[in-house]
Amino acid sequence: MSASDLEGTLRDALEDERKAEATYAAVIEKFGEVRPFINIIDAERRHSAAIERQMTRLGFAIPANQWHGRAGAPATLAEACSMAIEAEIDNIALYDRLLPGIADDTVRQVLQNLQDASRDNHLPAFRRCLEREHDGGGTGGARDGWGNRGRGRRGGCRS
Template structure:
């Protein structure tokens, strides 16, 4: 195993500390919750193969033959999708919490995934989420959409974590699931407030 570093190290400065809040909570800096080995054992050819069955969390949950590369791609797609949907909600309804905070967190989630791609020498995927974004009609629907998106995202990471994963991938998926747990609570509070 090669050297480990956290996002605070200078080896890769793509991941700032996460600031996640809801309208009822003060801003807090989340601790760095993952380590990435910058020189991991290489992925096998099987682990590097890509055969997607759909897009994002819904695609991952329907896919019965997941490789490590499939999981990474589905994770990136779902994080891009959440980022794009929450940006579209802010564009339509103005700057609203928790969307503004969670947009920043989604950027951090993508940076975590980029660390893993870089560690394995894989090209980081481009954002192709635009064709999958649906903008809700009102703020209640937006909050409900956020709840469902985070439920699907959490289920995806829970599924991935049942596999025998390299430590880098396990650490990042665990950190991303924890972030989505926080996002789900924030969106559920928003739904409760708007009903």
């Protein structure tokens, strides 16, 4: 893989992580500090930072974030969970496409770690989120143990 190909690979990965962060930020803006969005948005920020560190190490320019403030949230929290499931599946598939062509061992390990986090942590958390929303009526807030809907840190989905 040439340096320009590796730079393009890292840009593609960074773009996808930034898109997820912006989307999850829009969900939090609309529904409050609901889990797992409040946890996973921090992970997406760490993912972006990990890619940026590799770009810096390799002497590549870090592109401006084109996603900041550009994503929207669906009408319900259940739809947000479904959307996040699809985003994580797409992210895993992106890394499936990118990883085989990477010769740089460090970059390959970093991207493999990001894919593992999406597959092993984020995707299951969003699937649990969707299950809870369906179990709770699916109208935007999860029910607590007493049948009340919540929207704060304790409401919504939990991972």
